[in-house]
Amino acid sequence: MKIGVTAITLVLAVSVVLIASSSQSSIYSVYVVTGGRILSATYTIRTNGTHYWATRYDGRLLWLSTDASHVINSAIMNDTSIYIAEGTYNIPSHIDITEKNDILFTGSGFSTILNGTRGQHGILIRDSSNITLSNLAITNAGSNYTRWAIEIEASTDVFFDNVRSFKNFESGFRVGWNPEMVSGSANSKRIHFINCISEWSNSTGASPRYGDGFDVYHAEDVTIIGCSSRYNENVGIGIYDSVDVRVQASEIVGNCYDGIVAYNRSEVPSTNVQISGNSIHDNMRSGVVIGFGPPTDNSWAVINDNEVYSNLQRGVLLHGVNNCEISNNCIHDNGWEGIGVVRSSRNTVQGNRIYLNQRNGVWIYGDIDVSSTYNLVENNTVTNNGKYGIREGVYADYNQIIQNTALNNPSGNISTSGSHTIVRSNNTTFSIARALHYRRNPGLYDRPLS
Secondary structure, three states: OOOOOOOOOOOOOEEEEEEEOOOOOOOEEEEEEEOOEEEEOOEEEEEOOOOEEEEEOOOOEEEEEOOHHHHHHHHHHHOOEEEEOOEEEEEOOOEEEEOOEEEEEEEOOOOEEEEEOOOOOOEEEEOOEEEEEEEEEEEOOOEOOOEOOEEEEOOEEEEEEEEEEEOOOOOOEEEOOOOOOOOOOOOEEEEEEEOOEEEOOOOOOOOOOOOOOEEEEOEEEEEEEOOEEEOOOOOOEEEEOOEEEEEEOOEEEOOOOOOEEEEOOOOOOOEEEEEEOOEEEOOOOOOEEEEOOOOOOOOOEEEEOOEEEOOOOOOEEEEOOEOOEEEOOEEEOOOOOOEEEEOOEOOEEEOOEEEOOOOOOEEEEOOOOOOEEOOEEEOOEEEOOOOEEEEEOOOEEOOEEEOOEEEOOOOEEEEOOOOOOEEEOOEOOOOHHHHHHHHHOOOOOOOOOO
16 A cells, blocks of 8 residues: 655746847857746856857857866856756866855756766865756766765755766765864755755765765755655665754665664754655665664654555664654565664654564564663554564563554564553454455555445
């Protein structure tokens, strides 16, 4: 059973219109339509396959070169509105947007390709604001752990719309951290990715294996909406020490590590992460992982309205976090647990459909150092998992397991270990008629018997 992807309201819409000049039919004025406004592109950059040049709005030819990065950077130095026509542009140096404001940089679609040739960043945005990049692709940029396809540092109000990163040597999109700033401070703010694709990052398999699809590090107010992160060498989307990050209506598939991770790596933990309306599947480890840092009382994450399935390990894992919510998700066919709550307390697991996972539907446990307590598991439907439906393991107590439907889990529908855990008003009764219905329709718990 699929969850419908929520409707997307785009905050940015960019298109390109070519209008022939009345006096010279061979010269075109380029108009970029954005946010309901029509802006004339000052420079249009083109290629014939070996050379690159810019044409100014008045038809003047500038910066003829065999180095596309020289032409593009010259245009950026001279004005704020640049259009790049269809073609492949070899960039031995990175595209440099440093200490710039109000830049509009757009291509003709994924047929506008920036091709890195010397192991540099593809595009570097640093100490800049109000930057828009749209309708282009970038490939072969970066080098292992030192360069990224697109790097954003200490910048605000940056928008990416319909940008594709593929087969780069490091992360596709990195909202980065400048080490010269105060440790723990947010580096970039209000960064938005809309309808972007990141795929095959670090596809060479270089060691060590980095290469996230999207890498958000020390940032604040980041939106990833309507995007796809697929077949990357590390995680699909990595969120580290960041605040107010939203991943919505996106597909995260086939990554060589986890689908989405939100880790706590510094003294200032990530908070207010929302993961909603996504399809997260077929990743080589878990679908969503929150934590792996010292337990914190901050409001870590809300994970709701996603479909999480066919990941090799867990569907969703909370590890060392408190005050998270996992609600209204469809979590099925994962290789281990549907949901794991490990060394974590005061979390809510509510209203989920959890079925056909190979181990347990929900597993709560801790260790000798950190127990899992005061978690609420309520109003979930947990059926046809390989072992237990809802299982409370070692070093777990004071949890509440209330009003769940747990059926047809062979090792037990509900199993607890804590002497103070509350188990109340759960449905674990399975009639013969309903058993046959479930066997014919695994996971379809909400269809009434005829």
